[in-house]
Amino acid sequence: MSTTIGAPGGNHEAPDLLGMVESARDGYGDALADDAMEAYYAEANKITSEVVDAQGRHQGLSFDRRLDRILTSRIWGFPAMILLLWGVLWLTVAGANVPSAMLATLTMEHGYNLLHAAANFLGAPGWLSGFLIDGVYLGAAWVFSVMLPPMAIFFPLFTMLEDFGYLPRVAFNLDRLFHKAGAHGKQALSMMMGLGCNAAGIVSTRIIDSPRERLIAILTNNFSICNGRWPTLILIGTIFLGALAPAGLGSLVAATSVVATCLLGVAFTFLVSAVLSRTVLRGETSTFSLELPPYRPPRIMQTLYTSLIDRTLLVLWRALIMAAPAGGIIWLISNITVADQSIAAHLIAFLSPAGWLLGLNGVILLAYVVAIPANEIIIPTILMLTLTIAIKDPSLAGMAQAGVMTEFADGNLVRRILTAGGWTTLTGINLMLFCLLHNPCSTTILTIWKETRSAKWTALATLLPLLLGIAVCATIAALVRLTS
Amino acid sequence: MQPLIQTENPTPVGATTLDRLALHQAGRILALGLEGAERRRLLDLGFVPGARIEVELENPLGNPRAFRVLGGVVALRTEQAARITIALENPAS
Amino acid sequence: MTPNSLPASAPAPVQPVAQPANQPAAHGACATCVHARHDALRRLGVRAEAADFVVALLGNPNTGKSTVFNALTGLRQHVGNWPGKTVSRAEGAFETDGKKYRIVDLPGCYSLCSSSHHEEIARDFILFGGPDVTVVVVDATRLERNLVIVLQTLEITGRVVVALNLMDEAKRRGLSVDARALSRRLGIPVVPMAARHGKGIDDLLAAIVSVATGAYETNPHRVHYGNGRLTARLEPIMRQLEQLFPGLPNTRWVALRLLDKDHSMIQAVREGTLGNIEAMTARVMPRLDTDALQDDQPALVPEERS
Structure with missing residues (x-):
């Protein structure tokens, strides 16, 4: 392809041209470009009047307009948002129980026994089958059975709301609050994208033009519970808070506790945004203009497909490739003994005082260290560590040893395991809070670095939620202990 | 040629600003009293002088409001709407 | 040889690409008919190296641009319904008539005159990236505002195809948009579409091919700025x-x-x-x-x- 059109002219002539442009702007400035814009609109108007026949346009209010008047109304605007969130989570909690239990039976009873039988048949050494089956395989199996069902329900539902066009309405409803917090109204959109994945949420802050407001959005994105954290909240909410409720109301209470945690995250988003915009990120608030696109009926099959491929399987795959090595590491640190105790036991003992202070325990803190690469594996890590190290109950420990892992996704058994590990309702509540408030996963931290190119802001985005989590958990633990 | 889009914001008789329109009231845009990128953004979104505009929605807290203009619905905060001069469509109402 | 000279026996297209009246008769129906295009299409996903033609995809946010992109490339980029969903660029490819087309999905923008990051990317790509064809996806229900970016694009390049999307939605609202008249007025192919339902994809493809290969000579309409x-x-x-x-x-x-x-x-x-x-x-x-x-x-x- 020949590419040069004429001679490049020469740079010495450029100043003439630019000077000419400068003097042409004299007295008019940007108004000249406005004239062009005006010409485009005048032409667009003329053409439209020639080619569009609006004779048949429906009079009266369309479905879209009626719906918008409800979803943004003074009375129903906010309740509708909370009700939709609650509905999505309740369907997730209620719907995930049975398939979770089935998958657990399949992978942890049948699959697990089959693998051990195969290992025995092949005469594999105990350390090898222990590492591979009790470590790597079990870690992956936990992730698979605990995470797949809730994700397969939650993501399609959330995606349908997104495709329907509800998200801009939420941004519209919440703008006043973001404005008061000194942030941009479109932060609501990046906040909601963060509910899927914080790394994606941080990339989506690009829709905010002002660097100051974009930084606020980046620094607070971690308060949106990402898909790596939903399963933890759902499981702990189910077995520690749902179980407190009378039978039949369990899933309602569990969903409510998860919604409450999510709303607390929104409250922290506003609070921290307000503090940032009044301290390190002071400045002018920029303007806000947001188009509310027409609603589009979600296409069920397409949504199921894309949310299964794009989100569920991707997240699951990420969790599995993180969980498998983590499972191996857990098995290793649980089985390599140094000075009469396993490495894991040493680490847990070392972390226990800090865990106690936070109303958590050493196992949870160790799990959070192991799970820095991905939040998805917190629960599996906690369960594996609790089973192999922290449980003194011989019947449960025996179960773990013998590999009788049936019904592990059954809330009661998980609860029994955790209670045997010394867990209380306080541990459950504080784990939910710590799940909301802790450092972002490594992928998110890397994304923050890529988007900000600043070590300072990346460090702040990493440490801020962690320090808040420590403060909140320690305060609640102290209050509970003082009052009981 | 007389510029249709005026940077200054003279409010002619019978004109008002967009923030003063009641919900579902309509008018025609006379001028944008905004500069630079902000002005350009609003022009892009269809806030052009001569265009019919209607207050379509009010958020639960009363601000921002969304306006129907050139077939789209666009939300603006009150302080931005205050810079847009409007001729009322039916001054009687 | 124009890839569009198809056998005369081919059935008439369901939704013909609108054709400006000022085109030479020889180009007439042949240049734009679209029979069996679907069979010739090979969606190449992201395998876009060594393409014969580069196609840029442009348009206002929420016009179904990503849906059109997915339909052409066979990719399944997630389509959201909020402005700013496509913040970075996506790329894919398709092959038809033995020619490989690289297709670049530009970030959604309202205009080519603004200074936001996305709009700068789109503008610079169309001006300096040298696309062989620029497809502007347009919302038929909001034609007036959407035409602005079409008119601006026509200032930069004449090799433009308008994908007049959401025709189903327009019909639902009682609006009838005359694609042929619009095509005549703009001097470029205008393809009525309902991309969400897969309608008009073949016609769009045919229009892209005919503009890329030069079988369709566009006669781009330029706006007059007046004598001011x-x-x-x-x-x-x-x-x-x-x-x-x-x-x-x-x-x-x-x-x-x-x-x-x-x-x-x-x-x-x-x-x-x-x-x-x-x-x-x-x-x-x-x-x-x-x-x-x-x-x-x-x-x-x-x-x-x-």
């Missing part, structure tokens, strides 16, 4: 540009962008690279690379504290 102050100030700049960069195809647009203090344009004039497509492409392309888009970004610095 703008034209008076543009003309001397345009003359100077023609002297400095002979053969530059879109001097009025370049002059307008200079008047509007467009940074990349001013820089191109300073460096003397404006007329040199190779140099401009070399400068623009790395910025458009999805990863480089992130890596290339300067540190995010908040504005002066007040």
